[in-house]
Amino acid sequence: MKTTAAIGIPKLFSCQFEGKLLDAFPFEQGYTPASAEAYIDFVKQELAPQIVNVAHPRYIGHMTGPVPPLMHELHGCMALFNQNLVKLETSGIATHIEREVIGELHRIFFQKGEEFYKYYTPDPDHCLGNITSGGTLSNITALSYALSKKLSNPEDPSASINNIGLLKSMVNKGYTDIVVLGTAHSHYSMNKAMRLLGLGYQSFIKIDPAILKSAEGRGMLSGMMENYKKAGTLVLALIGVAGTTEAGIIDPLEMMAEVAAEHDVHFHVDAAFGGAFMFSDKLADKLQGITQADSITLCGHKQLYLPMGISVCLFKSPELAGYSEINSHYQARKGGIDLGKYTIEGSRPFSAFIIHGVLRLIGKEGYAEILESNHDRARYFGELVAAHGSFELYNTPELNIVLYRYVPTWLRTRVKKGTLSKTEQQELNRLNVIIQKRQFDKGSSFVSYTEIPDASGSGERVVWLRAVLMNPYTSPQDLQEILQEQETIAAAVIL
Amino acid sequence: MKTTAAIGIPKLFSCQFEGKLLDAFPFEQGYTPASAEAYIDFVKQELAPQIVNVAHPRYIGHMTGPVPPLMHELHGCMALFNQNLVKLETSGIATHIEREVIGELHRIFFQKGEEFYKYYTPDPDHCLGNITSGGTLSNITALSYALSKKLSNPEDPSASINNIGLLKSMVNKGYTDIVVLGTAHSHYSMNKAMRLLGLGYQSFIKIDPAILKSAEGRGMLSGMMENYKKAGTLVLALIGVAGTTEAGIIDPLEMMAEVAAEHDVHFHVDAAFGGAFMFSDKLADKLQGITQADSITLCGHKQLYLPMGISVCLFKSPELAGYSEINSHYQARKGGIDLGKYTIEGSRPFSAFIIHGVLRLIGKEGYAEILESNHDRARYFGELVAAHGSFELYNTPELNIVLYRYVPTWLRTRVKKGTLSKTEQQELNRLNVIIQKRQFDKGSSFVSYTEIPDASGSGERVVWLRAVLMNPYTSPQDLQEILQEQETIAAAVIL
Structure with missing residues (x-):
């Protein structure tokens, strides 16, 4: 020895x-x-100067923003606590705090009564949501759990999809195919979910978001569901987005929830970005219908300003996660409080501590103030662009993402009339891509770009500059100067 | 305005x-x-005293250990940098550091030459691994990417499994079923992977690990693969474990790699726990064969002592991830450097910073020292248990997990002879569960327990106390006192 x-x-x-x-x-x-x-010297002298300063007031290109400096301490503290939320034996009170935090968020979105939370929040045999490492995983969780439920077999659990797999389960249930309905502007994480679950990209049916929002939307959606059913196809889920990544648009959630409920289809709302608006009593109306969702994705690292890697998937029904419960012999045993039995991930950090902290340090009111100012900032920038002769505004921003593009003098009339030729359209796309790239390379401001199908339905894609107004430090002057710089770059490119 | x-x-x-x-x-x-x-007061006075002190020298129950205090600063720093590794525009140099770190880890496991790393580490069209939020996700990544490759369709990508889904893809390729081979002691995350991928728990075929390790292992494994093939079943992958969760056992990786290669089966090694032994030149031999794996899971938050939430899935072939590449219009575009196109997760934290930091602050030599001391500690504890009259040792520990159980005086002879009745066996199980629970509740020491099938093959499960010797602060005296306390508890229970 x-x-x-x-x-x-x-x-x-x-x-x-x-x-x-x-x-x-x-x-x-x-x-x-x-x-x-x-x-430390390396970090200060080499690393820090070469990271992207996502906290800069003129960095308005993506859904990645500044985090309050208190995160340094909270996150460091979380690291040293090093609790593992997979089970009570490695987490103690942290497991209870995670349940508490999920209950608090559930209440903001689903607004059940006091008795509901008193019973379900701490109950080991139920689960109101998962804290995950990101929005993609939250979306995957929602679809996976919906699938496990839909193809479960309560009389004979050994014949559930979890045990026998997709193919045999579909045969048993008599389904010839499975589809998920969403819109053309759903996040690309849906593709990842479709691939993982064995459903395939092509089974994600992309509805035209404009038609969905129109008067014909309800009839079309209902008809689709009817037709799929007739054809023996299972409509697993309908995906609504509350704040699309590309343009911050909100799907008609209330109508979608109603149609989904009529057809017994799981309604998932991807509110990764826009969900935070529920913290503001003034702006929560924009998400009308979200309360009827079966599951909701919300990213802490977007508009809750948490450090990267903290997302939540909330389940309306405390029973949903039970369809995917997994146990093992050394933890997450049946009947126990261990959270690991209800999550796709195994070992998980004490991210709940960060959420717990901000709900107390920033609070619902603090977030309301931030979110309302983001909304103001976007309206301001939209008006600024619309009033500016050199730029075209894509639409009045619904939340706080503004799409616009630079238009050179000689094309302005044709842009207004909508009579651009295909070649001119492509030229305009190229010009805006160059402006975006040069501005990024210059490094004092950053706006991103995206491509969106032409409104005419021609199939042509249009490049739009994309500003995400979520930095509380961004001032109106910053916004003016960003536009000015783009105009200057454009002038240099055209010459 | x-x-x-x-x-x-x-x-x-x-x-x-x-x-x-x-x-x-x-x-x-x-x-x-x-x-x-x-x-801060709440954290100090209420939270901190009620978390589980996973850093305590007598907390030897799980694979969750202390983190070096420098993590407070590194993790806090990562939080404030708030880089999002999904794309260059939100990460800058962080994307390059992630590639560098993955290359460094790849080299430790796959030991390719300098030219290989010079070319592939920074190449946008290749990927040597994913940094993920946990071992479960790393295992899911490996299986998912292997499946995408196996059911890909290079001539017609629109007919790949990614696009058309599992069912149609199996029909096209003429497979009637898909299985994954592993052992009875594979981690339960394999169940999660099987469920997610639509394959189902029952398609994870559990080979008896003892037979696999025996002289008949190779023939049996090869025969199984042959038979599945004849039956039209695709053997998607073979899973080897380097350090099982329950007992720290290492599968016969070299033989498994050879058989898998002969049958064109993806060989994945779950080295979440044991992989860190590759850092020690003295102990790396224990993982003989791991270099031939097609993919490897390594958890930073296990024996690299990183805070919870940092794992890696390494790919031997720089081409593997390409079969699952996903692009979008606003990021992760084709041909770009953005890492998001190669990961299941979307937004991801700059965890690579933590790995980068420890590889420089602790280094391969520092880890070797820690891992070797863990190995010594386990050998010491194994000898202590074996020499102690009141306890039975499960086996000589291969790595640093020690399984043992308390045996009361009147059962010792029958335990030695292996003549326990079923009732006595169950009584012994109950006694050890009680000892474990009482010790946890007392709160000054912590050992976990697990259940392992009886060696006789009777189907009965045996409860073993489980000590994971990974805390560098655990002294021989701590270990002596842990046993002493268990004996005292046992005496009180028996009275």
Whole structure:
């Protein structure tokens, strides 16, 4: 046997920095290795200057924004706690805090009564939602759990899809095909979900969002569901988006919820970006109908300003996750409180701590203030673009994403009349891509771009500059100067 | 239009704490809200005392250990950088650092030459691995990408499984069924993967690990693959485990790799726990054959001591991820460097920063020291248990997980002779479960338990206490006292 001295504590393991909350940690502190200072230098001098400054007020290109500086401490603290939410034995009170936080978010979206939360929030045999590492995983979770439910077999669990797989399960249930309905502007994570679940991209049916929103929307949607049913095809789910990634558009959630319910179709709302507007009593109306969803994706790292890697999938029914419960012999056992039995992920960080913290430090009111200012900022920028002769506005922003494009003098009339030739359209696309890229390369401002099908239905794609107004530090002057810079770049490109 | 003053910066957004690296951040600092102090108090006085102290030297029950205190700063820093690795426009140098880090890990496991890494590490059209949020997701990634490759259709991508789904793809290729081969001690995340991919739990074929390791192992495995093929069943993958969750056992990786290669079956090694032993030149031999794997899961939050939520799935072939490439119009475009096109997850944190940091601050040598001491610690504990009259050792630990059980005086002879009756066996199980639970409840030490099928093949399950020796602070004296406490508890239970 080795003696105590021979085993010892490896010195390199215990090197440390300082932190304000460190004395909350119950374990010994070690020493600072010589190389730590060198690494700090690397971070300060090489790394930090070359990351993308997503916190900059003129970085308005993506759904990645600044995080409040308190995240440094909360996140660092989470790291040192190092709780693993897969089970109680590695998480203790953290498991209860995760349930509490999910209950609080569930209440904001589904607005059930006090008794509901009193019973279901802590109940080991029920689950109101999953904290996941991202929106894609939240969307995958929703579709996967809906599928497990739809192709479950309560009389004989050994004949459920979970056990026998998709193919045999479809044969047993008599389905010839399975589709998911969404719109052409659904997030591309739906493709990832369709691939993973074995359904395939082509079974994600993309409805024209404009028709869906029109007076014919309800009839069309209902008719589609009817026809699929007649053909022996299972309509697994209908996907609504609350704040599309490309343009921040909100699908007609209420109508979709009603039609889905009529046809017993799972209604999932991808509110990864827009869901945060539920925190504002003034703006929550924009998401009318979301309360009727069967499941909702909300990303903490979007408009809750949490650090990257924190998302939630909320389930209206506390029973849904039960259809996908998985147990093992050493944890997540049947009947236990361990959260691991209800999540796709296994070991998971104590992200609930960050959500718990911001709900108390920023709070619903704090978020309302931020979200309302984002909305104001987008309206302001939309008006600025519309009033500016050199730019065309795509539409009045519904939330806080503004699409627009630069139009050179000689094309302005034809743009207004909608009489651009195909060649001119392509030229305009190229010009806007160049403007976007040059501005990014210059590095003082950043707007992204996207491509959206031409409104005429010609199949042509139109490039639009895309501004996501979610940085609380972005001022009207920043926005004016961003446009100015784009105009200057355009002038240089045209010359 | 609103004026500058009317939009402003919401005050609640910009509250902050302090941190040593904060001045590396390019954005403005805000103020500390009144409630921050109250929340710090809550963390110190209520939360911290009630989490599970996974860093305690006598917390040896799970694969969740202490993290070096430097994680507080690195993790906090990652949070404030808030880079999103889905694309270059939200990550800049972080995308390149992620590729660098994956290349470094790939080299440790697959040991390709300098030219290989020079070309493939930075190449936008290839991918050597994914950084994921956990081992389950890494395992899912490996199986999903293997499936996309196996059922791809290079001549007509529109007829690939990604597009047409599992059912139609199987029909096209003429497969009647798909199975994955593993052993009875594979991690339960394989069930999650089988469910997600539409294959079902029952298509995960569990080989007896003892037979696999025996002289008949190779013949049996090869015969199985042959028979499945004859029956029109696709053997998608073979799963080897390097350090099983329950007992730290290593499958015969080399033989498995050879048989898989002969039958053109994807060989995935789940080295979530044991993979870190590759950092030690002394102990790497234990994983003989891992270099021939097609993909490998390694969890940073296990024996690399990173905070929860950092795992890697490494791909031997730089082409594998290409079969699952997904693009969109606003990011992860074809031909671009954006990592999002090759990952199941979308938005992802800059976890590569943490790995980058520890590879420089702790380094391969530092990890070797830690891993070797873990191995010593397990050998020591195994010897301690074996020499102790009141306990039975399950087997000589291969890595650093030790299984054992308490045996009361009157059953010791029958345990040694292997003549326990079914009732006595169940009584012994119950006793050990009680000991484990009481020790957890007392709160000064923690060992977990698991259930493993009886070696006789009777189908009976045996409860074993399970010690994971991965805490560098655990001393021989801690281990002695843990056993002592269990004996004391047992005595009280028996009385």
